[in-house]
Amino acid sequence: xxxxxRTSKTASSIDPGKPHLILVGLPGAxxxxxxxxxxxxxxxxxxxxxxxxxxxxxxxxxQIFGERGEAGFRRLERTLTEELKSIGNMVLAxxxxxxxxxxxxxxxxxxxxxxxLRTRPETALQRxxxxxxxxxxxxxxxxxxxxxxxxxAREAAYLSADFEVMTELITPQQVMEQxxxxxxxxx
Numbered sequence: 001x002x003x004x005x006r007t008s009k010t011a012s013s014i015d016p017g018k019p020h021l022i023l024v025g026l027p028g029a030x031x032x033x034x035x036x037x038x039x040x041x042x043x044x045x046x047x048x049x050x051x052x053x054x055x056x057x058x059x060x061x062x063q064i065f066g067e068r069g070e071a072g073f074r075r076l077e078r079t080l081t082e083e084l085k086s087i088g089n090m091v092l093a094x095x096x097x098x099x100x101x102x103x104x105x106x107x108x109x110x111x112x113x114x115x116x117l118r119t120r121p122e123t124a125l126q127r128x129x130x131x132x133x134x135x136x137x138x139x140x141x142x143x144x145x146x147x148x149x150x151x152x153a154r155e156a157a158y159l160s161a162d163f164e165v166m167t168e169l170i171t172p173q174q175v176m177e178q179x180x181x182x183x184x185x186x187x
Contacts, residue, residue, distance in 0.1 A: 018089035020108055021183065024099045024158055025117035026151055028124030030167050030175060034117060035093040037176040042091065047084075049077055049094040061095075074101065081107050088112075096150065099157040115179050116161035121147035123168055 021038065023031040032048050039046030050061050053076045057064055064073050077095060081104050084092065092112075099105055105114075119127075125144050163182040167175050 019111035019113055020084065020088055020090050020092050021179075022092045022094065022108065022112050022114045023117055024094065024114055024161060025096065025167075026119060026121065026124045026147060026154075027096045028127040028147075029096075029117040029119045030127070030172055031093040031096075031117060033172045034167075034175045034179070035091045037172055038179055039091040041176060041180060045090045047090055047092050049080060049092070049098065052080060053077070070097075074104075078104050084108060097154065099160075100154050102157070105157070105160075113163070113183060114161040115182070116158045116164040117167050117175065118158070118164055119167045121151055 021042070021044070023029075023035050023038075025031055032051075035046050035048065038044075053064070053073070054060055057076065059067075061073065064076070073095075074097070077098050078101070081094075081098075084090070085107050088111075092108075099114075121144055124147055128143075163179065165175050165178045165182070170178070
């Protein structure tokens with residue numbers, strides 16, 4: 001049997017009595033990088049939605065988008081989110097568009113704590129290597145214009161987060177430390 005995020009973690013690390021910590025932001029904002037650091041620091045399990053979906057489906061996200069469209073991928077995110085309702089205490093890094101579906105977000109919030117990793121589209125693109133970084137929604141002639149469009153469409157949802165951290169001029173380690181400080185102080 002292949003391990004899943006449920007079977008590969010100890011029961012205490014996915015305590016349903018403790019809220020998840022969810023990182024949201026544009027592709028390239030640092031959700032996966034910061035999420036792994038944050039989970040290690042807080043001694044929580046970390047779940048990158050894209051990697052979990054790829055593992056389950058046996059296909060890269062780009063291929064899932066190609067074969068099933070964005071709606072097919074979002075259904076997989078919804079299924080994963082539904083599973084996460086019954087457990088807790090994880091650091092979650094959903095895809096950039098997860099937050100745009102208020103019904104999906106509402107499955108976990110409250111009590112989950114959501115943190116918006118804010119970055120400019122130009123910086124996000126640079127972090128992705130100046131290209132699409134394997135992100136299907138950016139696989140267009142002008143990825144920067146696509147990032148700007150995504151930000152405009154999703155910014156209100158991102159701003160509904162409990163905390164916001166500007167990631168422009170600080171390292172992933174510093175972003176992680178800021179999140180820890182914000183969550184511990186409740187501000």
